[in-house]
Amino acid sequence: MRVAVMTAPGQVHVEDRPDPQIIEPTDAIIRLSATCICGSDLWPYRGVEKLEGPQPMGHEYADIVEEVGAAVTTVRPGQFVVGSFFASDNTCEICRAGYHSSCIHREGVSGAQGQYMRVPLADGTLLATPEVPSGDLIPGFLAASDVLGTGWFAAVAAQAGPGKTVAVVGDGAVGLCGVLAARQLGAERIIAMSRHEARQRLAREFGATDIVTERGEEGVTRIKDLTGGLGAHSVIEAVGTQESMMQAIGSTRPGGHVGYVGVTHDVQLPGMGLFFSHVHLHGGPAPVRRFLPELMRLIGERHIDPGKVFDLALPLDQAADGYRAMDERRAIKVLLHP
Numbered sequence: 001m002r003v004a005v006m007t008a009p010g011q012v013h014v015e016d017r018p019d020p021q022i023i024e025p026t027d028a029i030i031r032l033s034a035t036c037i038c039g040s041d042l043w044p045y046r047g048v049e050k051l052e053g054p055q056p057m058g059h060e061y062a063d064i065v066e067e068v069g070a071a072v073t074t075v076r077p078g079q080f081v082v083g084s085f086f087a088s089d090n091t092c093e094i095c096r097a098g099y100h101s102s103c104i105h106r107e108g109v110s111g112a113q114g115q116y117m118r119v120p121l122a123d124g125t126l127l128a129t130p131e132v133p134s135g136d137l138i139p140g141f142l143a144a145s146d147v148l149g150t151g152w153f154a155a156v157a158a159q160a161g162p163g164k165t166v167a168v169v170g171d172g173a174v175g176l177c178g179v180l181a182a183r184q185l186g187a188e189r190i191i192a193m194s195r196h197e198a199r200q201r202l203a204r205e206f207g208a209t210d211i212v213t214e215r216g217e218e219g220v221t222r223i224k225d226l227t228g229g230l231g232a233h234s235v236i237e238a239v240g241t242q243e244s245m246m247q248a249i250g251s252t253r254p255g256g257h258v259g260y261v262g263v264t265h266d267v268q269l270p271g272m273g274l275f276f277s278h279v280h281l282h283g284g285p286a287p288v289r290r291f292l293p294e295l296m297r298l299i300g301e302r303h304i305d306p307g308k309v310f311d312l313a314l315p316l317d318q319a320a321d322g323y324r325a326m327d328e329r330r331a332i333k334v335l336l337h338p
């Protein structure tokens, strides 16, 4: 099969590798007709995160089950399924509390930027749609696999809801899905922080009521100006840098909540500033599996269309162009067709 492999920072190529096989009886093999590049793939691409040798890329997937192991009971070949970047058993105490991405049996998945992939713990990880959806819905389901699930978790962690003002730091696909989530959860006012016109437009389409172009200290000042000097009730942090984290904490009112889902890189929190901020911090790798039943229903019934985050589609063999487009911020999120 063909799969995108990162060999060094800035170096992605598509190569032939053996098709994945069932290894454990709890595995499933998925056949992929669409896959995508994640903002988090840019960390190793930019050399910020170290690569341990050539790495098959991709951890977002929504497609047809090709084969299942002998112990798999809840999904069967031919079904359309969605899973997430951590396989989970969905039965341990941590999963039952809703934190599937910290499942005691969790396993990372990779190689989704290819024609086939192996998903461990298929019963706990995958959720099937009632029927195979029409093709135009596939980008939406693919978004549910990571960016929508992650934006949704951020909005829930930030306690977005009726009567709340929500600020969103980060205008990548996750931040934009955070806007969509905040809207669905009933937030009254949603302030998207973005200086990029196409992203501002999509933010508004997803439900943003205000746009703030300033960032850092100036961004914090602007959010306070818009909220009677208090700050937002709920702030979504969807970047993962020192500046974005401090921007998120600074934009939150005392007693408010930050939902942080940008994979942190060298973030250090100042103890005293945090102490006097009175801000709740909650986040981490999103337990997407917790939200999949609801997200898949909303997408399948066409209540939401998170697939709009894909603004560039390429054949898998042109994955390198897709990485460049995302790295240079020419594309919000790139869809690849194997």
Ligand SMILES: [Zn+2]
Residues within 6 Å of the ligand: 088, 089, 090, 091, 092, 093, 094, 095, 096, 100, 102, 103, 104, 105
């Ligand atoms: Zn578990």
